[in-house]
Amino acid sequence: MINILTTADVILVIQLSVALGIATAINGVIFSLREETRVITLVTYSSSIGNALALFFVGATAFYVNILLAIPTVLFVLAITKAITYTKKVSKSIVTTTMTTVSFATVIVLLSYIDRNFETHQVNFTMYLLGNIRLFESKEINLIFYIAMVIAIISIININRIKQNIFDKQYLVTNNLKYNIFNLMLIIQLIITVIASSQIVGIVFAPGFIILPVIIVKYFVKSLLQLFIFSSLLSSLSLFVGIYGSLLMPLFSTGVVIILTLTIFALILLGCKLLMNKKTIKKNILKVT
Amino acid sequence: MFLLGQLEIILIITLALSACSIVGSILVFQGAPYSPSSIGRISTFGFSIGFLYSSTLSSVPIILFSIITILVVQKIIKKICEKTDISEGVLYVLVSIILFAIGIVIMHIQTVNNFITTDKIFTGELVYTIINRITINGYDFGSVSLYLFSILLLINIVLFTINNNGLKMLFVDKTYYLSVNKNTDLLELVISVMVSITVASTIQVAGSFIVSLFILGIPMITVYFVKRISTLAISAITISTSVSFAGYSIAKILNISIVSVTAAIISSLLVLSAFLAPERGVIALFLSNRNDRKNIMLDDLLNYIYEAEQVNQPNQYQAIPHDISDYLNWSINYTTKIIKLAYIRELISKDNDGFLQLTKQGIKHVNLINNA
Structure with a gap:
C-alpha cells in the first residue's frame, strides 16, 4: 500500500493524477464530441471481460495480460453490436445498452465462478467494481502512470488527426488517411485508458470519470484546445483529491470518492457560472437604465 | 422445505x-x-x-x-x-x-x-x-x-x-x-x-x-x-x-x-x-441483401447486353466480360460471377463469335424491367 506521508509516494500520486487525467480527458473529449458516450460504457464493461479472463486463465490480473485479452474481447463485442444494429430491428442505443449489460453479466459469471470454485483466487468484487487504491503497491501504480503517459503523449502528437476525426470525417476519407484504421487505433487507445483508469476508479465509475469532466468544461470554453486542457485539469485535480480522500477514509472505495469530488467541483463551477451570468445581466440592466 | x-x-x-x-x-x-x-x-x-x-x-x-x-x-x-x-x-x-x-x-x-x-x-x-x-x-x-x-x-x-x-x-x-x-x-x-x-x-x-x-x-x-x-x-x-x-x-x-x-x-x-x-437475423438479412445486390447487378448486365445488341456499338463496347467490367465499373472477378449466374438462370448464351447474347428468356426479363 502506498504511504501518503512519504515524499516519493506523494510525487507518484501527483504524476499518476496528471498522466491519467490527461489520458482520460482526451478520450472523453473525442468520444463525447462524436456523440459516442455509450461506446465508452460498452468498451469499459467489455474490457473488464478481458480482466476476468486473465484471472480465469492466468490466475493473475497483470496489466499487460489484461490489455492483451481485453483488446480482442472488446473488438469482438463491438463487432457483435454492429452486426445486431445492422438488422435495424432495435434502436442503436438499446442494442448498445443491452450489449453493455451482457458484458457485465459475463464478467459477473466469470468472477463468481472463480470466487466460488478456485480456492487459490479470492475475488474482491468491490475492488473490481468500485476501485481501491489501497490494494495497489507503488510498483503497480508506476506502471499505470507510464501507460497513461504514453497514451497522453500519443494523443497530443496526433491532435490534428483527432480534430479531423471529430469534425471532418470526409477530410480523412478524401485524403486517404485510412479512416477505419485510425478509428481502430482510437478504440484501442480508449481500451488501454479504460483499463488503466478502472484500476483506480473501478469499472462502474470509469465511464462517468471519462465523460463527466468534458460535459462540465464544455460550458466554459470556446475552443477544442481549451476543452482538452481544462477537462484534463479537472480530471487530474479530482483524481488527486479523490485518491487522497480515499486513503484518508478507509470505509469508502476510491471510485466513489473520486466521482463525488468531481461532482463537488462540477457544482462549484456551475454555481460560479450562474453567479457570473447574474452579474452580467445586472450590469447590462444598469447600462441600459 | x-x-x-x-x-x-x-x-x-x-x-x-x-x-x-x-x-x-x-x-x-x-x-x-x-x-x-x-x-x-x-x-x-x-x-x-x-x-x-x-x-x-x-x-x-x-x-x-x-x-x-x-x-x-x-x-x-x-x-x-x-x-x-x-x-x-x-x-x-x-x-x-x-x-x-x-x-x-x-x-x-x-x-x-x-x-x-x-x-x-x-x-x-x-x-x-x-x-x-x-x-x-x-x-x-x-x-x-x-x-x-x-x-x-x-x-x-x-x-x-x-x-x-x-x-x-x-x-x-x-x-x-x-x-x-x-x-x-x-x-x-x-x-x-x-x-x-x-x-x-x-x-x-x-x-x-x-x-x-x-x-x-x-x-x-x-x-x-x-x-x-x-x-x-x-x-x-x-x-x-x-x-x-x-x-x-x-x-x-x-x-x-x-x-x-x-x-x-x-x-x-x-x-x-x-x-x-x-427472416430478420443478421445472417438471413446479409444473405438476402447479397441476393438483392446480385439481382440488381444481373439486371444491369442484361441491360448492357441488350443495349449492345440493339444499339450495336461493337467498336466501343462488346458483350465480353472485360468490356462489361470496364463499362459498368465492376471488378473482373465479380463480372465473371454475375455472368455465371446469368448462364445458370439461362438468361444469356454465347454466339458464334464468342459474344454474349440474350436468350428468349433474357429478352423477356429485360423487357419486363424496362416496362416497369
Missing part, C-alpha cells in the same frame, strides 16, 4: 422476468432516451435511503423511495433538457453515476453490520429474497418477494392491457396518435411509472446492473421472431419461464449465482437469435 425453497426461487425469478419483459417490450419498440441501466443506478439511491429505514429487502420504504427517486429525476432531467442543449441520454448517464456514488456511500454506512453487502446490491443474489417471509400464527405463507413480484406482474399486465391501443398507435404513427389524443404526456407517464416500479422491485433480485438485461434481454430475443407488441409480450413471458428453470439448474451444477447464470443464458439466446433468426 428445501424443495419448496427451490421452487420459490424459480417462481420469483420467473415472475420478475415476466414483469420485466412486459416493460421491456414497450421500451424495445419505443426506443426510450433513458436506458434501464441508468434507471437501475438512479434507483440505487432511493434503494439506499429506503434501506436506511427498513434494513430488509422487499420492504415498502425501499420500493417507495426508489420509485419516487426515479420519477423525480426523470422530471428534473426533462426540465434541464428543455432549458439547455445537453442531450437526454448523456444527462441520464451522468446523473445516474453521481446518484449511484451517493447511494453506495449511504449503503456502505448501513451495511457495515448487515448480512447484505454492497456487492449483492450490484450483482444480485436471489437467496436473500426468500429470507423475509410472511408468517401468520406461526404458519409460513411464503416469502415477501413472491407476493411482491406477483403484484408487480399484475400491475404491469393491467397497465399494458389498458394502454395497449395507445401504445400501438404511438409506436406505429406518433402523428396520428397526437391528432387523436392531443399529447403523449399521459402515456409517457404510464411508461415511466411501469419502468420505475419494475426497476425498483427487480433491483433487489437482479442487482443494479443486470436489471437492464432482465428488462431488455427477452423482448430483444423475441423481436426477431414476432411482429405484434402483444405477441411479443406473451412470448417473452413464455421464454422467461424456461430461462428461469434453466438458470436455476445450471447455477446449481456450476455453483454460481443464479442471477448471473440467468443473465448469461439470456445473453447467449440474444446473440444466437440476433444472428440466426430466419
